[in-house]
Amino acid sequence: MYVHVCSRGDVMSAKDRELKSEEAVKGGALLDWREELRVRLPRAALYLLVAIAFYILSVIVPGLVIGVKLPGVLEPFSRLDWLLWAFLLLIALAFGGNAVYNLLKALDPLLEAMARRMGGNVRPAKRVARDVAYMLLVVLVAEALTPIAESLGGPGQPLKIVIGVTTLVLLLILVYDVGKVTYRYIESKVELLIKRLEKIV
Amino acid sequence: MAIEPVKYMLVYVLTLLLAVSEVFPLSVSAMLGALLMAWFGLNDGLFTYEEIFSFIDLRLIALLIGVMITVETVGRSGLFRVLGLYAVKLAGGSPAGLFVVLSVISAATSLFLSDAAAVLILSATALAISRELGYDPTPFVVASALMINLGGTGTLIGSVSNMIIGLNAGFDFVEFAAYLLPCELMLWWITIAVLYLYYRERLRDSPKLVEEYHVRVENKGEVIKAALILAIMIGLYVSSERLGVPAEAIALFTAVLALTTTRYDPVEVFERLDWDTVFFVASFLVLVRGLERTGILQALSQLIYEASKGSLAYATLLTLLVSGITSILLANVAVALTFVPPLKALNLPDKRPLWSALVLGTNLGGASIPVTSVVFAMAVGALRHEGLKVDMGELSKVGLLTSMAQLAFSALYLLAYFRLSF
Numbered sequence: 001m002y003v004h005v006c007s008r009g010d011v012m013s014a015k016d017r018e019l020k021s022e023e024a025v026k027g028g029a030l031l032d033w034r035e036e037l038r039v040r041l042p043r044a045a046l047y048l049l050v051a052i053a054f055y056i057l058s059v060i061v062p063g064l065v066i067g068v069k070l071p072g073v074l075e076p077f078s079r080l081d082w083l084l085w086a087f088l089l090l091i092a093l094a095f096g097g098n099a100v101y102n103l104l105k106a107l108d109p110l111l112e113a114m115a116r117r118m119g120g121n122v123r124p125a126k127r128v129a130r131d132v133a134y135m136l137l138v139v140l141v142a143e144a145l146t147p148i149a150e151s152l153g154g155p156g157q158p159l160k161i162v163i164g165v166t167t168l169v170l171l172l173i174l175v176y177d178v179g180k181v182t183y184r185y186i187e188s189k190v191e192l193l194i195k196r197l198e199k200i201v
Numbered sequence: 202m203a204i205e206p207v208k209y210m211l212v213y214v215l216t217l218l219l220a221v222s223e224v225f226p227l228s229v230s231a232m233l234g235a236l237l238m239a240w241f242g243l244n245d246g247l248f249t250y251e252e253i254f255s256f257i258d259l260r261l262i263a264l265l266i267g268v269m270i271t272v273e274t275v276g277r278s279g280l281f282r283v284l285g286l287y288a289v290k291l292a293g294g295s296p297a298g299l300f301v302v303l304s305v306i307s308a309a310t311s312l313f314l315s316d317a318a319a320v321l322i323l324s325a326t327a328l329a330i331s332r333e334l335g336y337d338p339t340p341f342v343v344a345s346a347l348m349i350n351l352g353g354t355g356t357l358i359g360s361v362s363n364m365i366i367g368l369n370a371g372f373d374f375v376e377f378a379a380y381l382l383p384c385e386l387m388l389w390w391i392t393i394a395v396l397y398l399y400y401r402e403r404l405r406d407s408p409k410l411v412e413e414y415h416v417r418v419e420n421k422g423e424v425i426k427a428a429l430i431l432a433i434m435i436g437l438y439v440s441s442e443r444l445g446v447p448a449e450a451i452a453l454f455t456a457v458l459a460l461t462t463t464r465y466d467p468v469e470v471f472e473r474l475d476w477d478t479v480f481f482v483a484s485f486l487v488l489v490r491g492l493e494r495t496g497i498l499q500a501l502s503q504l505i506y507e508a509s510k511g512s513l514a515y516a517t518l519l520t521l522l523v524s525g526i527t528s529i530l531l532a533n534v535a536v537a538l539t540f541v542p543p544l545k546a547l548n549l550p551d552k553r554p555l556w557s558a559l560v561l562g563t564n565l566g567g568a569s570i571p572v573t574s575v576v577f578a579m580a581v582g583a584l585r586h587e588g589l590k591v592d593m594g595e596l597s598k599v600g601l602l603t604s605m606a607q608l609a610f611s612a613l614y615l616l617a618y619f620r621l622s623f
Contacts, residue, residue, distance in 0.1 A: 133218035
């Protein structure tokens with residue numbers, strides 16, 4: 001039996017994989033998305049918590065060792081507080097990166113479901129054009145809603161923030177989709193080129 | 202309040218992107234664009250609420266709807282199908298002869314019928330005949346679609362973009378035809394020659410007999426009535442200037458005449474009208490007129506003027522080239538509506554060559570690639586429905602080749618007809 005190593009690091013048999021993909025097709029994108037969210041979200045949350053914890057440590061701990069210096073080493077590498085701060089921040093960034101990666105992976109099936117809803121499998125160029133159109137739409141709708149929020153006075157301020165944050169999140173999702181589609185397209189072309197070169201060789 | 206032209210430009214780009222990427226149909230994309238334009242324009246004090254409605258050219262909408270009703274009623278009688286079948290019978294059984302006759306009929310039918318309706322009728326006829334005689338249907342169907350796109354380039358009512366440009370240029374039916382019909386007729390033969398050269402290997406089957414082919418006219422009375430209505434419409438358009446009756450009034454008159462003298466259910470006729478185009482034109486007018494208020498289109502006009510260095514010949518060729526290329530990717534109605542304000546604003550004494558170039562550019566670029574052309578896409582659909590494998594790359598090659606040949610000839614025609622010099 002052949003085995004495939006999944007991106008999550010789990011080991012899955014070819015048959016399991018086949019069954020899983022059949023299930024995904026039968027159950028539709030929603031099931032796929034829920035499954036992905038079930039796995040990815042707790043991981044992302046945990047990584048984020050650890051990242052925050054290390055960030056807090058990077059703020060507090062260096063303060064406890066201020067003044068301690070390592071002899072014969074150049075500034076700022078000789079300062080223990082700086083070294084601790086850099087080390088802890090690096091760990092926080094690594095965990096934060098992992099959290100973002102898991103969140104993006106959880107987004108993948110959602111994006112696929114969205115793309116299917118927006119007209120099935122379309123060519124990469126059309127999908128990118130659609131993403132750009134949606135980006136423009138999001139920006140312009142936000143621009144159109146801002147005067148309404150401003151006219152509300154007091155409650156308008158938080159509403160403006162909500163509009164801004166929602167716009168930003170939607171833009172990030174769409175930019176990610178553009179990047180992913182472009183990357184896949186280029187990857188497929190490169191693979192095609194490699195296969196051709198292999199044939200020639 | 203300061204006006205931000207970038208915002209308005211983005212609304213325009215958004216509308217085009219939504220339409221090109223088929224997120225929404227043409228009409229809905231334009232309606233969304235018009236809505237955003239109206240909202241921003243009102244907020245920025247660019248125009249008033251009442252002015253928004255004045256942006257919609259009611260004369261143009263009346264002309265569109267009038268022609269659509271007349272053509273829909275006439276088409277229902279089966280007149281065009283009967284004419285097509287008779288002509289095919291006349292061509293005999295030679296594939297090359299059939300190819301030429303079908304191409305000419307397609308272009309001639311499109312002079313009066315909407316492109317979509319003409320493709321439906323002609324591709325069905327081409328498929329039925331080629332199936333019957335055992336010929337490869339691809340050259341016939343492709344030629345039919347390309348000739349349908351070309352047909353109507355030379356008449357005011359031949360396409361929606363022609364109506365938009367004609368009304369804005371102030372051309373009547375005769376003046377419009379005088380400038381452009383000779384070019385169209387010459388383009389028919391150039392296009393047929395290019396297509397024949399391309400498909401000549403596939404048109405070398407030995408001729409088959411077509412004697413047993415019978416044309417049966419079921420509702421003779423309706424066909425004759427339809428032919429009469431069509432003749433009256435053309436007669437009125439030709440004498441419109443002498444009568445002092447504008448084109449949209451003739452369109453509405455013939456629409457009422459067609460509805461009252463035929464027995465078709467008017468509700469059915471109204472349902473079959475191309476409302477997508479009507480709403481698209483009305484909404485896009487709001488978008489373009491709004492954009493005009495920001496000064497962007499005047500800047501574009503200035504750009505054309507500067508690029509052409511004040512020379513009418515350069516400006517004409519530039520208009521032909523830019524409108525032709527943009528029509529490959531965008532709906533030609535959108536291109537026509539966008540180019541009208543900058544051409545109107547151009548500071549040149551004689552703008553007839555420019556309007557003619559815009560007509561030719563918007564019409565000829567329209568069927569270059571199957572992905573963006575409705576007539577081409579419908580022809581591909583008909584071939585696929587017949588179970589034939591369609592090579593989109595090859596079709597794009599044929600489309601681009603004919604478009605380039607047509608645009609090149611049009612450039613020479615405009616220079617010669619209007620005696621333009623550099």
